[in-house]
Amino acid sequence: MKLINRYVAEVGRRLPLVKGRKDIENELRSTLEDMLEDRAQKSGRTADEAMEIELLTEYGAPQKVAETYDPTPYLVGPRMFPMFIMILKIVIAAVTFGMTIVTAIQVVTLSPMTGMELLKVIGEGLLNIVSASIAAFGNIALVFALIERFAPASEFKLDEDEKWDPISLMKEPEPEDIKAWEQILAIVFIFIVISIFNFNPQIIGINYMTGNEWKVIPILSEAFFRWLPLMNIAWVAEILLNGMLLRAGKWQISSRLFSIAIKVFQIVIGYFLLTGPSIITVTAESLKAIEGFDAEAAQILGTLAQQGARGVIALVMFLTAIDIIKSVVKMFRQKTSM
Amino acid sequence: MTNSESLDNVVLELRRGVIVLAVLSQLSDEQYGYSLLKLLSDQGLEVDQGTLYPLLRRLETQGLLESVWKLEEARPRRYYVISAEGKKLLPKLKKEWAGIVSVMKKMLA
Numbered sequence: 001m002k003l004i005n006r007y008v009a010e011v012g013r014r015l016p017l018v019k020g021r022k023d024i025e026n027e028l029r030s031t032l033e034d035m036l037e038d039r040a041q042k043s044g045r046t047a048d049e050a051m052e053i054e055l056l057t058e059y060g061a062p063q064k065v066a067e068t069y070d071p072t073p074y075l076v077g078p079r080m081f082p083m084f085i086m087i088l089k090i091v092i093a094a095v096t097f098g099m100t101i102v103t104a105i106q107v108v109t110l111s112p113m114t115g116m117e118l119l120k121v122i123g124e125g126l127l128n129i130v131s132a133s134i135a136a137f138g139n140i141a142l143v144f145a146l147i148e149r150f151a152p153a154s155e156f157k158l159d160e161d162e163k164w165d166p167i168s169l170m171k172e173p174e175p176e177d178i179k180a181w182e183q184i185l186a187i188v189f190i191f192i193v194i195s196i197f198n199f200n201p202q203i204i205g206i207n208y209m210t211g212n213e214w215k216v217i218p219i220l221s222e223a224f225f226r227w228l229p230l231m232n233i234a235w236v237a238e239i240l241l242n243g244m245l246l247r248a249g250k251w252q253i254s255s256r257l258f259s260i261a262i263k264v265f266q267i268v269i270g271y272f273l274l275t276g277p278s279i280i281t282v283t284a285e286s287l288k289a290i291e292g293f294d295a296e297a298a299q300i301l302g303t304l305a306q307q308g309a310r311g312v313i314a315l316v317m318f319l320t321a322i323d324i325i326k327s328v329v330k331m332f333r334q335k336t337s338m
Numbered sequence: 339m340t341n342s343e344s345l346d347n348v349v350l351e352l353r354r355g356v357i358v359l360a361v362l363s364q365l366s367d368e369q370y371g372y373s374l375l376k377l378l379s380d381q382g383l384e385v386d387q388g389t390l391y392p393l394l395r396r397l398e399t400q401g402l403l404e405s406v407w408k409l410e411e412a413r414p415r416r417y418y419v420i421s422a423e424g425k426k427l428l429p430k431l432k433k434e435w436a437g438i439v440s441v442m443k444k445m446l447a
């Protein structure tokens with residue numbers, strides 16, 4: 001029985017952290033002793049070490065036996081796997097998208113670059129995407145593994161467990177209706193923007209006090225105001241579009257086409273702003289000129305402001321491009337459903 | 339995967355489905371693990387120990403079985419018997435099984 005005791009202890013050591021480990025060990029010992037006794041009776045001889053070895057060999061390696069008692073042998077089980085994959089796809093796509101934007105902004109803001117510098121920035125961007133994706137994967141897997149272990153199935157109902165009603169299929173697809181308040185709000189907002197940039201540009205500036213006097217450094221540069229007439233055209237067109245929508249009460253092919261045209265125009269303006277001289281006056285030098293401004297902080301802030309401005313333009317251009325794609329898709333859907 | 343492996347897997351799946359019913363049906367009288375194993379084997383259903391013992395624990399956790407340690411025999415043994423909950427479930431499982439057998443008989447005839 002010495003070997004059986006050692007075998008049971010070996011299995012016990014490898015058992016997962018489940019309740020009643022001692023019980024499992026005692027039951028296993030009892031079973032093995034029954035089996036050994038049975039074997040001895042059948043063979044007509046007394047149980048010896050050789051018979052024990054034979055029995056234990058048949059019963060299997062301690063590790064394998066211990067594994068059969070693991071109630072959750074999966075990191076993420078079948079119950080949660082579809083949800084795990086879905087979230088993983090969304091997060092990895094978002095991470096890749098975000099890091100690509102960051103890399104694109106770097107490429108734009110650091111230009112002009114030599115070929116090697118460009119390759120380096122792109123290479124680093126790719127590495128960042130890979131490492132961020134791996135980190136996201138690890139974190140999501142960790143969260144799901146914890147839920148798998150600590151949230152019993154009865155307490156963690158997934159969407160597919162909920163009652164589904166086929167009547168939901170009979171509901172008409174969302175119409176192209178617009179919400180009037182959104183259009184009104186947009187018109188008001190565009191008016192404010194037009195009036196600020198055209199008539200009160202001094203509002204956008206850095207206010208600071210020197211002695212007893214407030215001073216203002218304008219933020220927007222001359223380069224910005226050079227493109228203001230084009231921006232005004234785009235804004236007025238936006239007001240017209242919102243007016244059209246308010247009157248029609250819904251999106252139509254004509255309003256979609258008009259909206260796409262405005263957005264393309266906005267991207268063109270964005271391109272000029274991005275590739276031309278900086279649209280903001282905040283530079284390391286202009287900040288250093290402010291009394292009491294730390295030179296190092298001025299350097300960092302100035303660089304950040306310059307790169308940030310171009311980054312924002314690039315981001316707005318990108319989001320506008322996405323909007324165009326969405327509008328085109330919606331327009332085709334609308335066309336096919338007519 | 340070879341044909342033989344595929345066959346083994348399918349057979350394993352088929353057997354896995356019936357073990358719960360077989361175990362519950364044999365525990366109207368209390369049995370300890372090894373005696374249950376032999377009881378099933380004597381009736382032609384070979385079940386691996388690595389399958390049976392964790393299954394007994396799971397069924398007990400689900401409230402379908404009850405167990406008690408008995409110390410009066412040659413060695414301490416854990417005896418299992420079907421619980422009131424298990425007794426309520428068993429006829430339903432039997433009915434399901436009869437339905438499956440009847441359908442499959444027709445299909446395979």
